[in-house]
Amino acid sequence: MLQKIRDNATSGFAFIMLGLLILAFAVWGIDFQFGGSQVIVEVDGEEVPSYQIVNAYNQQIQQFQQFYPNGIPELQQEQLKQRVVESFVRNQLLLSHTTGAGYGMPDDKVRDAIRSTPGFQVDGKFNAASFEYAANRGGFSPEGLYNEFRQSLVMQQLAQGLTETAFVTKEDIRTRGALERETRTVRTVRIAASDLLDEVEIDPAEVQSTYEFNQAEYMTEEKVRLDYIELDPEKIADTFEIDDGELQDRYTAGVETGEFSRPETRNGRHILIAVDADTTEEQARTEAEALRERIMAGEDFAELAKEFSDDAGSKPQGGELGWNTRDAYVGPFADAMFSMAVDDVSEPIKTRYGFHIIRLEGVRGNENQPFEEVRDQLVEELKNDRARAELTELMSELDELVYDVDDSLADAAAAAGVEIQQSDWITRSGG
Template sequence: RLLLDEAKGAGLVVSDAQMAQLIASAPAFQKEGMFDKATYEAALRAQGMNPALFEYRVRQDVLTQQLTDALAQNGYAAEATAENLIRLNEQQRVVAVAKLDLASFRNKVDLKEEEIKAYYAANQQRFQLPERALVEYVTLSVEDLSSRVSVSDGEVEQYYREHTNEFGTEEQRHAAHILIGVPKNASDADKDAARQKAEAILQQVRQKPATFAALAKQHSEDAGSAANGGDLGMFARGMMVKPFDDAVFSLKVGEISALVQTDFGFHIIKLSGIRPGKIKPLAEVKAQIVQALKLQRANDRFAELAEQFNNTVYEQSDSLQPAAELVGGKVQKSVWLTRGQQPSGLWTDKILQAVFSEDAVKNKRNTSAIEVASNTLLAARVTEHRAASARPLQEVSAEIRKQLQDQAALQAAAKQGASMLAQLQRGEKVSLQWGKAQSLMRAQRSDLNPELSRLIFAAKVDKL
């Protein structure tokens, strides 16, 4: 009560929307994951409460919880409030609990078939089945086509020979150069002067090859390599301009080229080393080649068949067999689909819409070929359709019987419990099996039902 007074004084409130959400989300009041009013009312009757009383008590509990949460999360509390909270949380009760066996009440319930039928008739929405369709389907996909492609050893060997560069590293060469630069559009006089200078340096290099690096540092006009003695590092064929590339890959290690003219000027090239290319053996890459050839042919075949597949399912709309024969596949059987189901796997939103279209359901025609994944087409056909309807009584009778028995048992147990309670309150003896006494504290959780714990601490203790 102190907590409740504090909460009200602090202006804390619980809205009707909050109350509705709390009650609807309680598992005890749900059937098949949804709030069920009948279950809610039956559970309350079993506790001797009506909805108004229960909601009043829940509202009080939530208010006090809001207050304690706010205080627990705040570093400041008034001294009087803090003392009250400590005193309340330290309160202790020693209790023994007697439970009424619900099974014994359930066994006494005499339920008539008319009651089951009446409940079924009054709660049709609970037993509704959505619209469903049983479909067969055919797919055309690169993956399926690939599994049916065969590749010969001869084809593998031919591919290996023609694509050797895919299976290893290319030969690389280590070279250095001295560049005497001259623009491509320079005058003939400037080009001749550059050539003469380059020829003079070439003579010095040939006379003393060991001076190549020093001469490169002194004369080369390639700012990127001159400081390193003209060193260009390792490179593969095709990485340099063609005249330079051809000259490098025609030299032997240690050999110095004649003058090589490019758009940059005149080059003197020295080959320093060769790193041979390394090719993986055929046995090591055979599986890779087989897969590549299969995929290539499957893609080509898919492109050829896609339009034919679509035309076949449209032109021969009373059967999927011709389309299956066209692609060398089979008609897949017996898949139940539900209108409004979540798209999953092959069953995309677009194909689900097509399956439940009037043309597919009423006219029994094939759907069009629809792309449901990359390089995958699917066409479906409805073989059986069931409109939205209620599950038959014989299918749900046992479920209804159990629910009504549980409700009747709860009501009987609540009635007997109320009678026993009245006797105990009058001081009369009652035959009950009491459990072992246990100690409870308000601030500690226990195995008891939270509502029962609340009632225990709300009970008067001046007369025990």
């Protein structure tokens, strides 16, 4: 097949020349008022019935009428006629060439192409009624549209064969080599287009005609401005005053539910004897027990922590850990610390870090935050509760007002005590 393409290259040029000659007669000699099956174009011996060209022309006219409500100018009508004829001549030349070159398309490929066309599908599946409807709208019988698909696929096959195939001859190689070795001396003169603008004269009628024929290129995107009213919950909340009685009631309710209770926290010190590559578990335990004996004998816990603890974080502070809740510590450590009494010193406690000796310094917790500490929080909470209720009621009232007067927001704005605002220009895409 590829060899046929190459062998027919010269005849293809003849087809094009023949098409151009026929086109010259066709463009100036066609009367688009002809009907029936009268032949007004003949391409390479193949007759194109007038009704096919007239149908295609009428479809083009219908598409352009939306841009010309007062009628399509004569010049544009003539250009449309020329385009339609050119299209038929070009397609017929391609079809003649593919037929002569032996191109074809099996029925199963044609059927697959038709079945995979979205326009012929319903819910993703081929629908015969949709296919017949499309055929009728295009002026075809179902068999005619089927043949149109076949011809289109054959011409696609030709195009792919030409664009995806490379032919390299010895002459091509010699020519390429000569071009790559070739050098040229060039002199140029630069002429700025801006220097010639004043010499160009444009006919206003040509400008108008170009504009009218290409109106689709100058269409602006639809955009709107909106009037709206804004209801700000924070501004509504600021309009309320909360008295101390309400605050006390809210605080009392929170105390009863444990909302304002503080979790228990404890402060302690510890000495860590780490288990590592240089110290076995037994050695660490023995050292921790010896340190505890010294503490129980009266030596200062903090000083021993500064000297012997392997916890770099607390060592400089004499092992002090600060006030923390239970979940700040690993399990065995937390269990021991939160079961001790103040000033108790624990036995060595094993964790994944090593062995700890713990001294409990103090306990806080199971107490409520004072009223004054949470007063501002309660004021904001009660204001927001009222604002939400007010906003819900106001929205219901505004819905009724807007529904009753659908061309103005004035009544709704007055009821809400706000001003009508206006948006910037908004397009469908949001810009």
